[in-house]
Amino acid sequence: MKTIEVHASRSYSIHIASGLLDSAGELIRPLVSGSRAVVVSGEHVFRLYGMPLCSALERAGFQTLGYMHRSGEQNKTFANYERLLERLSFLDMGRSDLIVALGGGVTGDLAGFAAATYQRGMRFVQVPTSLLAMVDSSVGGKTAVNLNSWKNQVGCFYQPALVLCDPALLRTLPEREYRCGCAEVIKYAVLGDADFFAMLERKPISAQEEEVLARCIAMKRDIVERDEFDCGERQLLNLGHSFGHAVESCSRNAVAHGEAVAIGMAMIARAAAAKGILPDAERDRILALLYENGLPVDCAYSADALWRAMLKDKKRSGDAINLIVPERIGRCRIVKTPLAELEDWLRLGGAS
Ligand code: GLY
Numbered sequence: 001m002k003t004i005e006v007h008a009s010r011s012y013s014i015h016i017a018s019g020l021l022d023s024a025g026e027l028i029r030p031l032v033s034g035s036r037a038v039v040v041s042g043e044h045v046f047r048l049y050g051m052p053l054c055s056a057l058e059r060a061g062f063q064t065l066g067y068m069h070r071s072g073e074q075n076k077t078f079a080n081y082e083r084l085l086e087r088l089s090f091l092d093m094g095r096s097d098l099i100v101a102l103g104g105g106v107t108g109d110l111a112g113f114a115a116a117t118y119q120r121g122m123r124f125v126q127v128p129t130s131l132l133a134m135v136d137s138s139v140g141g142k143t144a145v146n147l148n149s150w151k152n153q154v155g156c157f158y159q160p161a162l163v164l165c166d167p168a169l170l171r172t173l174p175e176r177e178y179r180c181g182c183a184e185v186i187k188y189a190v191l192g193d194a195d196f197f198a199m200l201e202r203k204p205i206s207a208q209e210e211e212v213l214a215r216c217i218a219m220k221r222d223i224v225e226r227d228e229f230d231c232g233e234r235q236l237l238n239l240g241h242s243f244g245h246a247v248e249s250c251s252r253n254a255v256a257h258g259e260a261v262a263i264g265m266a267m268i269a270r271a272a273a274a275k276g277i278l279p280d281a282e283r284d285r286i287l288a289l290l291y292e293n294g295l296p297v298d299c300a301y302s303a304d305a306l307w308r309a310m311l312k313d314k315k316r317s318g319d320a321i322n323l324i325v326p327e328r329i330g331r332c333r334i335v336k337t338p339l340a341e342l343e344d345w346l347r348l349g350g351a352s
Contacts, residue, residue, distance in 0.1 A: 025060025131181020180258020194330030267349030
């Protein structure tokens with residue numbers, strides 16, 4: 001088992017090992033004084049892994065309850081958050097009891113925000129089941145729900161007590177979702193590790209999963225420890241996300257998050273090359289790696305529509321937005337961009 005320690009406002013461990021789900025109870029028990037655990041999950045994931053997780057928790061002395069939410073980003077709503085809180089209250093859960101998020105990013109965000117706010121905070125453990133959640137959303141304490149169709153508009157930072165990453169759970173992940181996770185993996189490589197990028201060029205992600213998970217999680221841990229509350233360096237993790245979130249919004253979630261991040265990364269690489277910031281050859285390597293991983297690289301929306309969607313971006317401050325721009329594979333910088341110049345970046349990135 002690989003273990004990565006995170007020292008943020010709360011310190012916690014991230015364990016990575018195949019078959020870890022079975023040991024969840026014994027790993028969680030010492031961290032929780034209460035005796036009850038609510039396992040929050042989407043319907044599909046609960047059918048696959050809900051019972052094995054509940055059994056593992058019960059073997060360690062927990063009384064378990066399942067809570068299923070509707071799957072999909074469009075269900076990460078205030079109404080579903082409220083429903084979960086009402087359920088916790090109905091069950092008379094206390095602050096020392098436990099919420100486990102068993103699922104992908106939607107489940108982690110929804111359950112995490114409920115855990116952070118119910119009775120001002122209860123114990124929270126993440127058991128990510130998607131590649132995207134394993135390498136990104138389960139680490140670092142971001143929780144949120146959407147407001148109308150705007151992403152992550154209401155939420156808070158709330159670090160979990162533990163993260164259990166079991167790559168065996170990826171075997172049942174639909175192929176499209178797996179590819180979405182690959183986009184986040186490639187993001188880490190472009191962001192800060194040229195050797196890692198070359199490693200991804202040599203061998204498919206699925207053939208080196210544990211090593212890939214450990215590298216991505218360690219990179220995220222380092223950034224979160226230096227900038228937990230997203231005031232500076234953590235914004236680098238938004239590589240591909242500013243344009244990507246706009247694509248996601250314009251598509252009304254028909255384009256999945258990871259696909260949108262891939263399109264966003266391709267767009268910013270094209271724009272950076274057009275502006276002479278990124279060498280053309282490095283742009284081509286980024287586009288090729290995305291493409292080889294089955295990810296989209298072309299944008300179907302107009303610069304004007306994307307620009308309007310970007311006005312809702314949380315990273316906007318006044319009349320400027322911070323774009324994360326690659327200078328080399330393995331090195332990116334934050335470029336404060338006036339809204340008036342954004343359409344130019346979008347057009348150079350390939351928007352119509
Ligand atoms: N997913 C970006 C972050 O955690 O900051």
